[in-house]
Amino acid sequence: MLPFLSRADETMNANGRGIAQARETGTLGKLMVLLDLVTHADAPLRFTDILSLAGQPRGTLHRQLTHLVEEGLLELDGDGRYAPGLRLLDFAARSWARxxxxxxxxxxxxxxxxxxxxxxxxxxxxxxxxxxxxxxxxxxxxxxxxxxxxxxxxxxxxxxxxxxxxxxxxxxxxxxxxxxxxxxxxxxxxxxxxxxxxxxxxxxxxxxxxxxxxxxxxxxxxxxxxxxxxxxxxxxxxxxxxxxxxxxxxxxxxxxxxxxxxxxxxxxxxxxxxxx
Amino acid sequence: MLPFLSRADETMNANGRGIAQARETGTLGKLMVLLDLVTHADAPLRFTDILSLAGQPRGTLHRQLTHLVEEGLLELDGDGRYAPGLRLLDFAARSWARxxxxxxxxxxxxxxxxxxxxxxxxxxxxxxxxxxxxxxxxxxxxxxxxxxxxxxxxxxxxxxxxxxxxxxxxxxxxxxxxxxxxxxxxxxxxxxxxxxxxxxxxxxxxxxxxxxxxxxxxxxxxxxxxxxxxxxxxxxxxxxxxxxxxxxxxxxxxxxxxxxxxxxxxxxxxxxxxxx
DNA sequence: GTGAATTGTTCCATTATTTGGAACTGAATT
DNA sequence: AATTCAGTTCCAAATAATGGAACAATTCAC
Structure with a gap:
């Protein structure tokens, strides 16, 4: 594999969320910030990790994460670690193919x-x-x-x-x-x-x-x-x-x-x- | 290309949304239904197409779609057609890579x-x-x-x-x-x-x-x-x-x-x- | 080109959902 | 057994979503 193919993604984190037009308000906006946090992390995050990164009240954050998991946008493993959900793959495969x-x-x-x-x-x-x-x-x-x-x-x-x-x-x-x-x-x-x-x-x-x-x-x-x-x-x-x-x-x-x-x-x- | 690689996606539509645990309530749930509708469509949809498929009031639907576009989950082209947003690719690339x-x-x-x-x-x-x-x-x-x-x-x-x-x-x-x-x-x-x-x-x-x-x-x-x-x-x-x-x-x-x-x-x- | 029909957008009082502090459970640590 | 830490649940208050109706902007028919 050529070196430039295995380019590590750490460099990507510098981007922050440079893709959306930044609308961190509204129910969806806040959830997308969370989704960004988890997908940009180098490893699956625990509840507490996200808590410190997101700066949301515990109760609020917990419900938001629950909703994202219920929708398949995030996945929660047995160790309480949140990772990007595979439903995202299905969405992406379609948007790419067409x-x-x-x-x-x-x-x-x-x-x-x-x-x-x-x-x-x-x-x-x-x-x-x-x-x-x-x-x-x-x-x-x-x-x-x-x-x-x-x-x-x-x-x-x-x-x-x-x-x-x-x-x-x-x-x-x-x-x-x-x-x-x-x-x-x-x-x-x-x-x-x-x-x-x-x-x-x-x-x-x-x-x-x-x-x-x-x-x-x-x-x-x-x-x-x-x-x-x-x-x-x-x-x-x-x-x-x-x-x-x-x-x-x-x-x-x-x-x-x-x-x-x-x-x-x-x-x-x-x-x-x-x-x- | 072998025949089974070019498998058309029409067959997929039979799935409906068989991936998430079906939570069509809540702000996020309703938005995901819309996202599903657009990503599963065979071609980009007009506002009216989505209106008839989603069965939501016009005002409501319009705002929901606007939010999805603002977040980069959908894209609206000059002809008023909604297509899946490319931000989904970025999410997917990350969830796959890690x-x-x-x-x-x-x-x-x-x-x-x-x-x-x-x-x-x-x-x-x-x-x-x-x-x-x-x-x-x-x-x-x-x-x-x-x-x-x-x-x-x-x-x-x-x-x-x-x-x-x-x-x-x-x-x-x-x-x-x-x-x-x-x-x-x-x-x-x-x-x-x-x-x-x-x-x-x-x-x-x-x-x-x-x-x-x-x-x-x-x-x-x-x-x-x-x-x-x-x-x-x-x-x-x-x-x-x-x-x-x-x-x-x-x-x-x-x-x-x-x-x-x-x-x-x-x-x-x-x-x-x-x-x- | 004019009028009618269709499509898309905005507004706002009502309604429903989200919020977040606090109280609670359970597990790990000392 | 006592203490801390991680995670979950609860509910009155704050906020955001709703949807009907009025308003624009296109498109279509004649």
């Missing part, structure tokens, strides 16, 4: 993988995170869920940066205001200032690199996919180890990546155009 | 796949459904989420039947009372009566076959995994096309399948035993 964007992109991702021999990703922006919707790899059978579904920061990934480059100025400012700039490697942007400079450049050239910014030794080149009104829909990227992907090679691959993105856009227009 | 049972079973599933050359599954019982937690396949790269996370009926799958065979009599009766016996093939049990007879046999011999009961042309042999007190934890199975897997071969494979199940039980005892 996702129109992914279905349209799929053949083009496969073509791009064939052309370059490296790993290809499809990602979308949700909140401040990039969620990988699909991944096409060459050699080894993919350990599913290994990357798909994972949320990564937008400020240090290729897909993330092309996403930001298409955002209207004010949305960009709003989004970055909520980002916690964790320094994953020496190359990670440490502040909005340096990031913004690169974003403008990316907006001009139409593609972005990840120069080992999220993980040492891993590079990528990404291109955006947008709708008629230039709204960002998602991004395609080619990812691989730095020893194999020189910056020169990556720069050459900007062309096929953008072509693949273009074909996906074409597919979206054919499929969705008439209805809009 | 699932202890799956992590313990993984190497033994791989061994079994190597030994037989056929597809190996790991499934657990949730409500009246079997949820596939893992899948190890030989040749082609697995299209992830293709089977993993999918819920299948318990009365016509190998893993499902070994699950039932370990249930205490009354639990079994309760569970079957809620099952809607859909006839998928000519071999599918059409009533609890014939199923119960086979269940007793399975309890005695310690393994179960699926004789093309869920899908024509697909057979499997499965063995149960249980904890110290003989509680069913999950099942391992070898699945493949009937033309390659004669019933004789399948009967021989009952041995390695049970061995794999045994090794997983051993792993569970080592990992979890001390803590209990």
């Amino acid at each position: 996702n129109e964007f992914r279905l349209i992109a799929e053949p083009h991702l496969a073509d791009l993988q064939q052309a370059t021999g490296e790993t290809v990703h499809l990602g979308v922006l949700r909140g401040q995170s990039i969620i990988y919707l699909d991944k096409v790899e060459g050699r080894q059978p993919v350990r599913m869920y290994s990357q798909i579904g994972n949320a990564s920061p937008c400020y240090c990934t290729g897909v993330g940066k092309v996403a930001l480059s298409l955002l209207p100025a004010e949305s960009l400012v709003d989004l970055l205001a909520g980002v916690n700039f964790t320094r994953f490697t020496a190359a990670t942007h440490a502040s909005p200032a340096s990031l913004l400079a690169e974003i403008h450049e990316i907006a001009d050239q139409g593609y972005a690199f990840d120069r080992e910014e999220h993980e040492a030794g891993i590079r990528c080149v990404a291109a955006p996919i947008w709708s008629e009104d230039r709204t960002f829909l998602g991004g395609v990227s080619i990812t691989g180890p730095a020893y194999r992907l020189s910056m020169e090679l990556l720069a050459q691959w900007a062309v096929p990546v953008r072509q693949a993105a273009g074909r996906i856009m074409e597919g979206m227009r054919i499929r969705l155009g008439p209805r809009r | 699932n202890e049972f799956r992590l313990i079973a993984e190497p033994h599933l791989a061994d079994l796949q190597q030994a037989t050359g056929e597809t190996v599954h790991l499934g657990v019982l949730r409500g009246q459904s079997i949820i596939y937690l893992d899948k190890v396949e030989g040749r082609q790269p697995v299209r992830m989420y293709s089977q993993i996370g999918n819920a299948s009926p318990c009365y016509c799958t190998g893993v499902g039947k070994v699950a039932l065979s370990l249930l205490p009599a009354e639990s079994l009766v309760d569970l079957l009372a809620g099952v809607n016996f859909t006839r998928f093939t000519a071999a599918t049990h059409a009533s609890p009566a014939s199923l119960l007879a086979e269940i007793h046999e399975i309890a005695d011999q310690g393994y179960a076959f699926d004789r093309e009961e869920h899908e024509a042309g697909i057979r499997c042999v499965a063995a149960p995994i249980w904890s110290e007190d003989r509680t069913f934890l999950g099942g391992v199975s070898i699945t493949g096309p009937a033309y390659r897997l004669s019933m004789e071969l399948l009967a021989q494979w009952a041995v390695p399948v049970r061995q794999a199940a045994g090794r997983i039980m051993e792993g569970m005892r080592i990992r979890l035993g001390p803590r209990r």
Whole structure:
């Protein structure tokens, strides 16, 4: 297994809940915070652990957890440890299998993988995170869920940066205001200032690199996919180890990546155009 | 792609929501019903579609859907169509990656796949459904989420039947009372009566076959995994096309399948035993 | 292009659910 | 046996959800 596939999730915790638009009020909102807590934990949590993390009164928390367990969103084992519920898998399997964007992109991702021999990703922006919707790899059978579904920061990934480059100025400012700039490697942007400079450049050239910014030794080149009104829909990227992907090679691959993105856009227009 | 991998999900709809313990009351319960409706639909639903399916007052439904969208559990596109939200993928990726049972079973599933050359599954019982937690396949790269996370009926799958065979009599009766016996093939049990007879046999011999009961042309042999007190934890199975897997071969494979199940039980005892 | 029908959204007094402090049980520790 | 800690239950008060009706915005028919 290549090193970048076994990427540990600890880095993910820095995200907090960067996916939802943050609505921690209302019955559902509060329950989702709990679900986030448990799913983001490195190990199953005891009642008391959650109590200290959630800062809710004991009685309240207990009932909330009971409800989540009753719905299959959490599971409570015999030792009183709460883990994510498997019903989530069923939901996810369905949302993935029927996702129109992914279905349209799929053949083009496969073509791009064939052309370059490296790993290809499809990602979308949700909140401040990039969620990988699909991944096409060459050699080894993919350990599913290994990357798909994972949320990564937008400020240090290729897909993330092309996403930001298409955002209207004010949305960009709003989004970055909520980002916690964790320094994953020496190359990670440490502040909005340096990031913004690169974003403008990316907006001009139409593609972005990840120069080992999220993980040492891993590079990528990404291109955006947008709708008629230039709204960002998602991004395609080619990812691989730095020893194999020189910056020169990556720069050459900007062309096929953008072509693949273009074909996906074409597919979206054919499929969705008439209805809009 | 082998035919049984592209199994369409229409059959799944017969399940209804067979996963949760049915708690359609309470704020969360009502919202989960909606989430189920949308995720089980064959295509994205409009507001009015959901209105007729959910049988809620317009105002109420509208607010509920708004909340689900705000939390990222549903997505509303420009055409007013509701689709499952991608935040579910993030939740699922985490619950899968850290699932202890799956992590313990993984190497033994791989061994079994190597030994037989056929597809190996790991499934657990949730409500009246079997949820596939893992899948190890030989040749082609697995299209992830293709089977993993999918819920299948318990009365016509190998893993499902070994699950039932370990249930205490009354639990079994309760569970079957809620099952809607859909006839998928000519071999599918059409009533609890014939199923119960086979269940007793399975309890005695310690393994179960699926004789093309869920899908024509697909057979499997499965063995149960249980904890110290003989509680069913999950099942391992070898699945493949009937033309390659004669019933004789399948009967021989009952041995390695049970061995794999045994090794997983051993792993569970080592990992979890001390803590209990 | 106008009017009618359908679809989607907002409002607010009523109703139902959640809240959270406190009291309670049970197990582990000293 | 006494004490602490983890987990559960209870119920008046606070909060959020409900749903009917009025209001917009589309779509459709003519």
